[in-house]
Amino acid sequence: MKKLVCALLLPLLVVASGYTVQAAGFKDVPEDHYAYEAIMWAEEYDIVNGYADGTFKPNATITEQQFAKLLANFYELESPYDELKKQTPAANWSDEFYNRLASYGVPLNGYFDNTIRAASVKRGVVAQAITHLANGKSGLDQSIQFLLDYYISTGQNLQYENRNLQKFFGVTNNMTRAQVVTMLYRMDERNFYEISEDAQALHENKSNTSLNMRAKNGQNQLDKTMQLTTPSKSAWDGTYLYYYKWGTGSTDFNRRDAYISNTTSKNFNIFITANDGTAAGSVDGTATITSSTKAVMNKSSNGNRCVLEFERLNNALKITEVDCRTMHDEGTNFSGTLKK
Known part of the structure; x- marks a missing residue:
């Protein structure tokens, strides 16, 4: 906060003897x-x-x-x-x-x-x-x-x-x-x-880290004795990340972030961002759980066609994009295996 002067402030109430200012x-x-x-x-x-x-x-x-x-x-x-x-x-x-x-x-x-x-x-x-x-x-x-x-x-x-x-x-x-x-x-x-x-x-945010991931990193920065987080209600729930830096340029990287929450026995909410240097996109929606380790989403929360298949691995999430062309730039997609 940039403040030039911390002015002297007068109380709004000036009262007679016997009252508190x-x-x-x-x-x-x-x-x-x-x-x-x-x-x-x-x-x-x-x-x-x-x-x-x-x-x-x-x-x-x-x-x-x-x-x-x-x-x-x-x-x-x-x-x-x-x-x-x-x-x-x-x-x-x-x-x-x-x-x-x-x-x-x-x-x-x-x-x-x-x-x-x-x-x-x-x-x-x-x-x-x-x-x-x-x-x-x-x-x-x-x-x-x-x-x-x-x-x-x-x-x-x-x-x-x-x-x-x-x-x-x-x-x-x-x-x-x-x-x-x-x-x-x-x-x-x-x-x-x-x-x-x-x-x-x-x-x-030159590394194009999602807001959820920056929040999660902030939580993890707290001393272990100070951390107070809600335990995951499902093996699906959590934050997943893939990042690969393949060159020295500022755009020479591939990144995928996914955040799964509010899991029930039938579905979960999913939010994904993808960035391949100069091409990017994001999507959120509801995925239907089809087995103990697999799920599928057919459209985004805004109604656009977006078919994604999910497979839950050991501390990882495999995402396969079938068709989400309306949700990201040309040159990238939401596919990848992200670590939890």
């Missing part, structure tokens, strides 16, 4: 609240908003989707051209923020599941997500150290100081809305509002 728009954030300045700053720059009753609920535990909104707004992340294909397909108010964060490969848990998005976010996840955007791809310990070194955050368990970094930081603890806003306020004060080269490169 409130932060602009939030009746539950008094002037003596430790996060008062941070919350006023965040509201001024449209990073946060409150609830319909005029409160901010600064001491409420923050969910991952609330954190996702704050982080995407703080960095003014650009929206990608495509959208995530979720395991829980129902539209959610946080979809636009997760789409933006996925484009930059931010480590988060809830990309594909609305239930996980609504769960409390752990301090360790917050540390890795912020550090990824501020300082580049980092492990859990590196992320914590970055926040501590620049006094963006402090430890919670003093008895572990200089003994156990993760316990000192409290990686498994929840955070409040005020704590996260305060952390972003300190990021701004220390001029950490520029996006890291790692995150920017993922967004520019």
Whole structure:
């Protein structure tokens, strides 16, 4: 977020003795609240908003989707051209923020599941997500150290100081809305509002990686102890990839990505992208399961003819295109064997 000046903000309410001065728009954030300045700053720059009753609920535990909104707004992340294909397909108010964060490969848990998005976010996840955007791809310990070194955050368990970094930081603890806003306020004060080269490169996406794959890579970047993903309900479900670089040029590659979700006993949703340097295409639709290892799709979700045959292998997916000419450029197709 590029800000020339962090203006001095006057409270909207000036009152007589005996009343509490409130932060602009939030009746539950008094002037003596430790996060008062941070919350006023965040509201001024449209990073946060409150609830319909005029409160901010600064001491409420923050969910991952609330954190996702704050982080995407703080960095003014650009929206990608495509959208995530979720395991829980129902539209959610946080979809636009997760789409933006996925484009930059931010480590988060809830990309594909609305239930996980609504769960409390752990301090360790917050540390890795912020550090990824501020300082580049980092492990859990590196992320914590970055926040501590620049006094963006402090430890919670003093008895572990200089003994156990993760316990000192409290990686498994929840955070409040005020704590996260305060952390972003300190990021701004220390001029950490520029996006890291790692995150920017993922967004520019010169390797033509699908949005779902960038989201999955973000999930996998989280420390194993911080990962919280919905277990696959079917052997079909998952993300599959094929990539082959056959030359030194920027277009000398072949890539296939497939994402299968919402599998039932009869069918599953499939989303595929294909890119062969200069030729590309994508298709999504519903495939009918014909046996324990085979399935077929006859048309895309927009009604175009697209016949694809699928065979589930050991940690792989074989795709054979019969006819999908309306769904991709000349010179490429959706065929290939992709690894899970």
